Amino acid sequence: MIRDSGFPTFMPVMNALQRLVAIQPDFGALPTIEIIEILQSWKESEFFDKLSQNLWLVSFPDPQLIPIDLHTRLPAHRICLCIPETACANKENQSRLKHFSSNGFRIVADNFVSSLELAWGDTKYFAMDAKAGLPFYAKSWTAKLSSGQHWAKNIPDTVVLEQALQSGFKILSGDYAFNPPVSNRSADSSARTRLLKLLGLVSRDADSSELEELFKQDPSLSFMLFKLVSSAAFAQTVRVSSFGQAITLLGRRQLQRWLQLLLYTRPEQNAGALNPLMTRAAFRASMMEGLCQKRGGNKDEQDAAFMVGMFSLLDKLFGSNLADVLQPLTLKDDILDALLQRTGQLGVLLHLVELSDRTNSAEVESALHRAEIDVGVFEECLVQAYGWVNQVCRDA
Structure with missing residues (x-):
């Protein structure tokens, strides 16, 4: 309807x-x-x-x-x-x-x-x-x-x-x-720095050896990589015996998404509680991807939209200027423009997504028109995004 x-x-x-x-x-x-x-x-x-x-x-x-x-x-x-x-x-x-x-x-x-x-x-x-x-x-x-x-x-x-x-x-x-409290923003900064470096390497399609070197510097990150690859979701019939094999089995696209989400999961371990920013970032990422798909975006464009949504809260996570946080990642201009200026097609979508899980206002209507998104499509993408948030919460 x-x-x-x-x-x-x-x-x-x-x-x-x-x-x-x-x-x-x-x-x-x-x-x-x-x-x-x-x-x-x-x-x-x-x-x-x-x-x-x-x-x-x-x-x-x-x-x-x-x-x-x-x-x-x-x-x-x-x-x-x-x-x-x-x-x-x-x-x-x-x-x-x-x-x-x-x-x-x-x-x-x-x-x-x-x-x-x-x-x-x-x-x-x-x-x-x-x-x-x-x-x-x-x-x-x-x-x-x-x-x-x-x-x-x-x-x-x-x-x-x-x-x-x-x-x-x-x-x-x-x-x-x-x-978030200042203490959480600054917590585990070295681990977050390694995650950003890993994301930068993945985004420029670096050799597996470079990825392996960074994984080896972080026992916790290494453990989570092997745990993810060994999970039932991948249904692997072979035993994983090396970092290179784990990275290959996971695949670059899945590795990139996992690392993006992991940025938000590491800082807060309060009796099993998730970092509140993680679910909001996961929502934005999935919502951006869904809207991009509905507008006819191809796989690469959907990945870019997902990334914009996921990275849009890194300034809150790090307690730093977003431009400084993103600097190591050498992102494409359209992604940077969306994140830093809210311009371009991705920027228009991000502005809409930022309004979609907040108190209703007249801004939502104008943002929908600007993005050329029908209200029915908007709601469908909202439900899809919250479905993914449920999955993230379940798997975290």
Whole structure:
């Protein structure tokens, strides 16, 4: 189903280990009836099936405007209805919310601010806005309602992220990935330098001997290379006995993508938690590749688009000017122009992708028109990108 209006963005919602657990579509100021129509079109397009691991957190300001037969239109077990706590307090609304709950929908008391008692006695799940930090009583409510997965949203940085985790929130969203602590940016700089050198060698098709030499300087990197090549995904029937053999079996294209992603996986090893930047970079890379493919790009052009998406957050990762970070890689001019100036076809796509997992705005519509991307294609690529994020989280 192709639509000409409605430009929702899909924001990732993560668990404590920074793995994708839910998606929050942001519909801006669209009326409830249009939101329902869009959700139904996604059901018809099998969006929910393609992201079967993830819940969908959908905000509705007024329960009275939600069709009473919603469970016949949408997969109730996949959707959380996020209703303002003030609306949940209304007695007339409560009977309606109970109806939705009895038919399989999870009800989230959104913008939760109660400090002493619940506005709605049947509250099982709540969401707090963490943009300005969390109130002192947040932890008491996560403890009292301990059976629910409570959501801290609009988390601005890793300081508030830690506060949310300490307060007992299980699902998390916001821009904190783009504001990493300085200690993480500078961590393991020598290993990252080797990764950049390896990427530079791969991009100019250097001899395997040069690649082997760098791998040999990093035991951890060497281990991960052999582990990847020996995995079931490659289904190799031969035993790997050398670096050269491992590189050959993996292939240059796959090696390049693996190294790009590995840049984001190494810096943070916090009790199994992924680096939040990794999933955002993985999303951008896959989204760029999908959009390029939809526009008719060939394999090399898709690889370039993937690279632009993946490298677009290296300045956040390194805490340095992006031009300086990219300098060792001797990238082509169109890739550099996209990354540093947001110009050219790749730059136009990157600007669109940067908007697509953030709060909805009028910019999305203009960016779609500029990129000549239909809204249906845009949403299809979004779902494909989040599918790859799921895979990355699973394999990391």
